[in-house]
Amino acid sequence: MSDQAPETTTELEPAPAFTTLQLPAELQTSLADAGYTEMTPVQAQSLPVILAGDDVITQAKTGSGKTAAFALGLLAKLNVKSFQVQGLVLCPTRELAEQVADEIRKLARAMGNVKVLTLCGGVPSRAQIASLEHGAHILVGTPGRILDHLTQQRLDFSQLNTLVLDEADRMLEMGFQDDLQAIVKALPAKRQTLLFSATYPRAIEQLAKNVLPKATRISVASEP
Numbered sequence: 001m002s003d004q005a006p007e008t009t010t011e012l013e014p015a016p017a018f019t020t021l022q023l024p025a026e027l028q029t030s031l032a033d034a035g036y037t038e039m040t041p042v043q044a045q046s047l048p049v050i051l052a053g054d055d056v057i058t059q060a061k062t063g064s065g066k067t068a069a070f071a072l073g074l075l076a077k078l079n080v081k082s083f084q085v086q087g088l089v090l091c092p093t094r095e096l097a098e099q100v101a102d103e104i105r106k107l108a109r110a111m112g113n114v115k116v117l118t119l120c121g122g123v124p125s126r127a128q129i130a131s132l133e134h135g136a137h138i139l140v141g142t143p144g145r146i147l148d149h150l151t152q153q154r155l156d157f158s159q160l161n162t163l164v165l166d167e168a169d170r171m172l173e174m175g176f177q178d179d180l181q182a183i184v185k186a187l188p189a190k191r192q193t194l195l196f197s198a199t200y201p202r203a204i205e206q207l208a209k210n211v212l213p214k215a216t217r218i219s220v221a222s223e224p
């Protein structure tokens with residue numbers, strides 16, 4: 001050790017690698033193929049909790065990598081051989097749902113035939129009904145359309161083990177509160193619930209109290 005004044009280097013915490021996580025080998029392969037080596041801060045904080053099976057409320061700004069955090073949680077416990085809906089991701093808009101579905105598909109690539117289906121408004125229901133008949137492992141959709149299919153008894157959630165509320169702040173802003181509550185009522189009570197949000201308005205607290213009261217809370221501060 002030198003006794004000189006330290007150089008003005010910024011000593012950042014080393015970003016942990018995905019390889020430090022207990023993930024199925026196929027997911028490690030997909031991560032490497034996607035070029036994801038180091039976890040983002042929100043992934044490093046939330047993934048150990050998610051993989052342990054706990055409910056989690058995660059607040060972190062847009063672009064921080066929240067999608068991969070819940071996608072890995074969904075995929076790590078997915079039974080590919082059981083062609084039943086095991087995960088449901090609710091998103092505020094069709095565009096976001098498509099992005100989320102693409103990210104899940106990217107990370108599922110090395111697992112074989114994982115079927116991720118999007119169910120959103122603004123698209124005719126007819127094609128969605130046909131797709132549903134072929135089965136899916138994970139559904140990604142907007143609350144209105146999911147509730148519509150649910151009311152028409154087109155969805156079987158009996159084997160569902162994970163619910164993700166993505167961009168929960170925006171879903172509440174858009175008035176989806178009642179739809180969310182109605183969907184949650186139709187899901188198995190024994191499940192893991194993951195809520196992600198860029199902001200944490202008061203309305204989320206009410207939703208959290210009703211839907212995932214025992215969740216671990218993670219908040220990743222934005223840099224100044």
Ligand code: ADP
Binds near residue numbers: 037061063064065068
């Ligand atoms: P958020 O949902 O928090 O707004 P996203 O999940 O959309 O953020 O991620 C933002 C971008 O970061 C995406 O383009 C995604 O592919 C990329 N990304 C996520 N995690 C990693 C990672 N660990 N390494 C490199 N890129 C990543």
Ligand code: MG
Binds near residue numbers: 063067166
């Ligand atoms: Mg997001």
